[in-house]
Amino acid sequence: MNFCSLCGASVSLTVPEDDTRERHVCSRCQTIHYLNPKVVTGCIVEWEDQVLLCKRAIEPRYGLWTLPAGYMEVGESTLQAAKRETLEEANARVEVLDLYMVVNLIYVDQVYIMYRSRLLDQDFSPGRESLEVGLYMEKDIPWDLLAFPVIRETLRYYYEDKKAGQFRIRTGEISRDAQGYVFHLHT
């Protein structure tokens, strides 16, 4: 951030009075521009013993597989955003069953909120951001071709809970180190 989005003057990094962190502060109008994490929300879409996967038609991770998910917009709820992303990426209509994952990805300043949902009909197709969309049995999931660690962890817990016969909300964070990505449960 270099300029004030309100008045166009330059901003500088300073610690405002009564604050403890450096902020981008406007040199003219003194507006403090805070940076905050973003919410990404989406769905695990179930159809009988299968889940819906999308092959990405956009960067990053073009050509790899993901669950329908994306940035939450202003003016909508996390649940509305999850259904909207599912419709946009897979032209799929779902009924949301429950909140399933709340995962922090601190290394990209995102909070992932995933819902378990039920596909309402088989009339789905690739949206603009997808090359392919399909229903997959657990044994056919392309584990080595998943786009993001959070998608792998979401699916891993999903199948663990499915086998146990009970879904329970998972909350935690994924951290990244030299060895790769690790999921830590919060509670």
Place this chain on the structure above:
Amino acid sequence: MNFCSLCGASVSLTVPEDDTRERHVCSRCQTIHYLNPKVVTGCIVEWEDQVLLCKRAIEPRYGLWTLPAGYMEVGESTLQAAKRETLEEANARVEVLDLYMVVNLIYVDQVYIMYRSRLLDQDFSPGRESLEVGLYMEKDIPWDLLAFPVIRETLRYYYEDKKAGQFRIRTGEISRDAQGYVFHLHT
């Protein structure tokens, strides 16, 4: 938003190619500036049969009572942010027990994420943003002097679950109409 925070040129509201919504787009460098909801996170802090409340020393709702909570910062998890806010507003150290509420406040573009937690010691005191901090039994909660509808709903569900002997995550949204605020459970 009037100016591009990267190059300082003016922005205008237009629908970018391959998008469906109006965005603030820079007239010079073409950067698209997205607006996204913010995450507010905090704690219901338990000590025996009491919960910790803070009397606000800042606007909005100066002088009204709230649970320790505030905007999540970049570089931290929702859980870290909830503990940080509890420390900042009440100088209170807690152990987080579980995720308890995920509530959308669409009218202010916030997602509230509240954790149930246990106070570790009674060495707490008002932080900079609080006039008073205290432990309250249910019968002594100042229900008519709570700062925000989401705080009232969080406490209402908390006591309902406490009586039932089981806490379960609540997820939904609060909407505002001419009659006031209404909580809708999502699932």
